[in-house]
Amino acid sequence: MARYLLRSTLRSCIRGGVALSVAALFAHGAQAQDAPADTRIDHGRYLAIAGDCVACHTAPGGKPFAGGLDLNTPFGTITASNITSDTASGIGSWSLQQFDAAVRHGKGPNGHLYPAMPYTAYAKMTDADLADLWAYIRTIPPVSQKVVENKLPFPYNIRSAMIVWNALFFDSTPFRPDSAKSDAVNRGAYLVEALAHCGICHTPKNALGGDSAATYQGTSLQGWHAPDLTNNDHTGLGKWSAEDIVTYLRSGTNRYTASSGSMTEVIVNSTQHLTDADLHAIAAYFKALPARTVEAPPPLPANNAQVEAGRREFVVQCSACHTSSGQGVTNMIPSLQSNPAINARSPDSLLNILLAGTTGPATAANPTGAAMPGFAWKLQDDQIADVLTYIRNSQGNAAAAVSAADVAKARKALGAQQVVWH
Ligand code: HEC
Ligand code: HEC
Ligand code: HEC
Incomplete structure (x- = not known):
C-alpha cells in the first residue's frame, strides 16, 4: 500500500x-x-x-x-x-x-x-x-x-x-559526517539526504514503499522516469563532470540534456536558488557515488525494421530542431547523443515528452526555457514507438525497443489525444 x-x-x-x-x-x-x-x-x-x-x-x-x-x-x-x-x-x-x-x-x-x-x-x-x-x-x-x-x-x-x-x-x-570524505562531499551528502530528498524520486522503492538498496539507481513515478544518478556511463552521470551537474541544477539544461516534468519544478523552486558552493558540494557528492553495475547493451542494428522506420520519421518530424545528428543547438535544443535519460531502462519520460510535449524551466541562468510540442495529435502509436526505438539505438544510445502497445498505454494514462492529422 x-x-x-x-x-x-x-x-x-x-x-x-x-x-x-x-x-x-x-x-x-x-x-x-x-x-x-x-x-x-x-x-x-x-x-x-x-x-x-x-x-x-x-x-x-x-x-x-x-x-x-x-x-x-x-x-x-x-x-x-x-x-x-x-x-x-x-x-x-x-x-x-x-x-x-x-x-x-x-x-x-x-x-x-x-x-x-x-x-x-x-x-x-x-x-x-x-x-x-x-x-x-x-x-x-x-x-x-x-x-x-x-x-x-x-x-x-x-x-x-x-x-x-x-x-x-x-x-x-x-546525519554524521564521514571523516574519510572531503568537506564538500559531506556538505553535499547533508544537503541531499537531510534536505533536498532527491532519493524520494530517484531511488527505487521496495514493496512497502521503503527505499530499496539500489540508492539513486533510477525509478519510474507514474508517467515519468527519474533516471539513474550514479556514475554509470550509460544510464547515469558517469560522463558528466561536476560542472555539468552544477549547470543542470542551476539552469535546467547542460550539454547532455534538458529537464522536464517534476525535475523542472525541483530546479525552478529549489536548486537554482542554492549557492554556488552548495551546488558544487551536491555535484561532489554524486561524483563520489559508486556506479550502478549494469553494462550498456549493444544497440539494435541500423537495419532493424523499427530503427529504419524511426530514422525516416526522425528526419521528417524532429531533425529541424534536433539536427539530423541529434546534436541539437547549445542552450536551446538539448543534445540527444549519449543521453542517459534516453538510455534509461524505462521509456516513461520519453513517452511523456513525445505525447505531451515539454517546456524547460525558465531560470535566472536561462530565462527563456525552450519548449517542444507534443506529437499525440500527429503521430500514430507505431510511429512514436519507431522514432523512440530509433533515438534509443543511434547517436551513441542503446536501449530496449519501445512497442506500439507501450505508446497506447501511455496515451491512455496521460489522457493524451488521438491522432487528428490524417
Ligand atoms: C513531498 C511533499 C512534502 C514536502 C516536500 C514537505 N511536506 Fe510537510 N507535509 C506533507 C504532507 C502530505 C503532510 C500531511 C501528512 C499527514 O497528514 O500525514 C505534511 C505535514 C507537515 C507538517 C504537519 C502539519 C500538521 O498540521 O500536522 C509540518 C509541520 C510540515 N509538513 C512541515 C514541512 C516543512 C517545514 C517542509 C520543508 C522542510 C515540508 N513540510 C516539506 C508533504 C510535504
Ligand atoms: C519530485 C521528484 C524528483 C525529485 C525530488 C528530484 N528529481 Fe531529479 N528528476 C526527476 C525526474 C522525473 C527526472 C527526469 C526528467 C527529465 O528527463 O528531464 C529527473 C532528472 C534528473 C536529472 C537528469 C538526469 C539525466 O540523465 O538526464 C538529474 C541530474 C537530477 N534529476 C538530479 C536530481 C537531484 C540532484 C535532486 C535533488 C536535489 C533531484 N533530482 C530531485 C524527478 C525528481
Ligand atoms: C520545435 C522544435 C522541436 C521539435 C520539432 C522536436 N523537439 Fe524534441 N525537444 C525540443 C526542445 C526545445 C526540447 C527541450 C525542452 C525542455 O527543455 O524541456 C526537446 C526535448 C526532447 C527530448 C528530451 C531530451 C532530454 O534530454 O531529456 C527528447 C527525447 C526529444 N526532444 C525527442 C524529440 C523527437 C523524437 C522529436 C520528433 C518526433 C522531437 N523531439 C521534435 C525541441 C523540439
Missing part, C-alpha cells in the same frame, strides 16, 4: 503543477527583515528552499505554504497541511518542540504523519538548522485555510499503521 501511496502522492505533486511563484516566496523576505535575528531567519528561508517545502505545501494557484494540495492515492486523498503562522488553521500556536516532532519524527497533533511528508529525510537535519527553519517558518504571514489532511477511507486512515512502517523503514539517526 505504502508504495502506491508514495508514488501516487508524488504523481499528484507533479500533476498538481505546484506552480510556485518564487517571487511570492521571496516576498516574505521583506517581512522577515523587520524581525529580530535576521540572519537565522534568512538561513531558515534558505533551508526551506533546499528542502523544497513549498512544492507540496502550496495548492495550485494558492498562497505559498497554506497547504491544500491534494495528493491523490488509490486509497483516497492526503492533503498537505497549512504550515503558515495562522493559529487556527496553520501552525501559528506550535512550539519548536511540536515542529520538531512533525518535521524530524513524523508525529503530528493527530498522530503519526504519512511518509508523503519526507520526515524520513528531514530527520537528518541538525538541531541548529531545525531551529533556524522554524525561525523562518514562523515569519510566514498567517493564511486562514482549513485543511483536512487525511481523507483516506478505513482502514488506510489509521495513522498508527505508520508505527509499523516506521519500525521497518524509518532510520531516525541524525
Whole structure:
C-alpha cells in the first residue's frame, strides 16, 4: 500500500503543477527583515528552499505554504497541511518542540504523519538548522485555510499503521559526517539526504514503499522516469563532470540534456536558488557515488525494421530542431547523443515528452526555457514507438525497443489525444 501511496502522492505533486511563484516566496523576505535575528531567519528561508517545502505545501494557484494540495492515492486523498503562522488553521500556536516532532519524527497533533511528508529525510537535519527553519517558518504571514489532511477511507486512515512502517523503514539517526570524505562531499551528502530528498524520486522503492538498496539507481513515478544518478556511463552521470551537474541544477539544461516534468519544478523552486558552493558540494557528492553495475547493451542494428522506420520519421518530424545528428543547438535544443535519460531502462519520460510535449524551466541562468510540442495529435502509436526505438539505438544510445502497445498505454494514462492529422 505504502508504495502506491508514495508514488501516487508524488504523481499528484507533479500533476498538481505546484506552480510556485518564487517571487511570492521571496516576498516574505521583506517581512522577515523587520524581525529580530535576521540572519537565522534568512538561513531558515534558505533551508526551506533546499528542502523544497513549498512544492507540496502550496495548492495550485494558492498562497505559498497554506497547504491544500491534494495528493491523490488509490486509497483516497492526503492533503498537505497549512504550515503558515495562522493559529487556527496553520501552525501559528506550535512550539519548536511540536515542529520538531512533525518535521524530524513524523508525529503530528493527530498522530503519526504519512511518509508523503519526507520526515524520513528531514530527520537528518541538525538541531541548529531545525531551529533556524522554524525561525523562518514562523515569519510566514498567517493564511486562514482549513485543511483536512487525511481523507483516506478505513482502514488506510489509521495513522498508527505508520508505527509499523516506521519500525521497518524509518532510520531516525541524525546525519554524521564521514571523516574519510572531503568537506564538500559531506556538505553535499547533508544537503541531499537531510534536505533536498532527491532519493524520494530517484531511488527505487521496495514493496512497502521503503527505499530499496539500489540508492539513486533510477525509478519510474507514474508517467515519468527519474533516471539513474550514479556514475554509470550509460544510464547515469558517469560522463558528466561536476560542472555539468552544477549547470543542470542551476539552469535546467547542460550539454547532455534538458529537464522536464517534476525535475523542472525541483530546479525552478529549489536548486537554482542554492549557492554556488552548495551546488558544487551536491555535484561532489554524486561524483563520489559508486556506479550502478549494469553494462550498456549493444544497440539494435541500423537495419532493424523499427530503427529504419524511426530514422525516416526522425528526419521528417524532429531533425529541424534536433539536427539530423541529434546534436541539437547549445542552450536551446538539448543534445540527444549519449543521453542517459534516453538510455534509461524505462521509456516513461520519453513517452511523456513525445505525447505531451515539454517546456524547460525558465531560470535566472536561462530565462527563456525552450519548449517542444507534443506529437499525440500527429503521430500514430507505431510511429512514436519507431522514432523512440530509433533515438534509443543511434547517436551513441542503446536501449530496449519501445512497442506500439507501450505508446497506447501511455496515451491512455496521460489522457493524451488521438491522432487528428490524417
Ligand atoms: C513531498 C511533499 C512534502 C514536502 C516536500 C514537505 N511536506 Fe510537510 N507535509 C506533507 C504532507 C502530505 C503532510 C500531511 C501528512 C499527514 O497528514 O500525514 C505534511 C505535514 C507537515 C507538517 C504537519 C502539519 C500538521 O498540521 O500536522 C509540518 C509541520 C510540515 N509538513 C512541515 C514541512 C516543512 C517545514 C517542509 C520543508 C522542510 C515540508 N513540510 C516539506 C508533504 C510535504
Ligand atoms: C519530485 C521528484 C524528483 C525529485 C525530488 C528530484 N528529481 Fe531529479 N528528476 C526527476 C525526474 C522525473 C527526472 C527526469 C526528467 C527529465 O528527463 O528531464 C529527473 C532528472 C534528473 C536529472 C537528469 C538526469 C539525466 O540523465 O538526464 C538529474 C541530474 C537530477 N534529476 C538530479 C536530481 C537531484 C540532484 C535532486 C535533488 C536535489 C533531484 N533530482 C530531485 C524527478 C525528481
Ligand atoms: C520545435 C522544435 C522541436 C521539435 C520539432 C522536436 N523537439 Fe524534441 N525537444 C525540443 C526542445 C526545445 C526540447 C527541450 C525542452 C525542455 O527543455 O524541456 C526537446 C526535448 C526532447 C527530448 C528530451 C531530451 C532530454 O534530454 O531529456 C527528447 C527525447 C526529444 N526532444 C525527442 C524529440 C523527437 C523524437 C522529436 C520528433 C518526433 C522531437 N523531439 C521534435 C525541441 C523540439
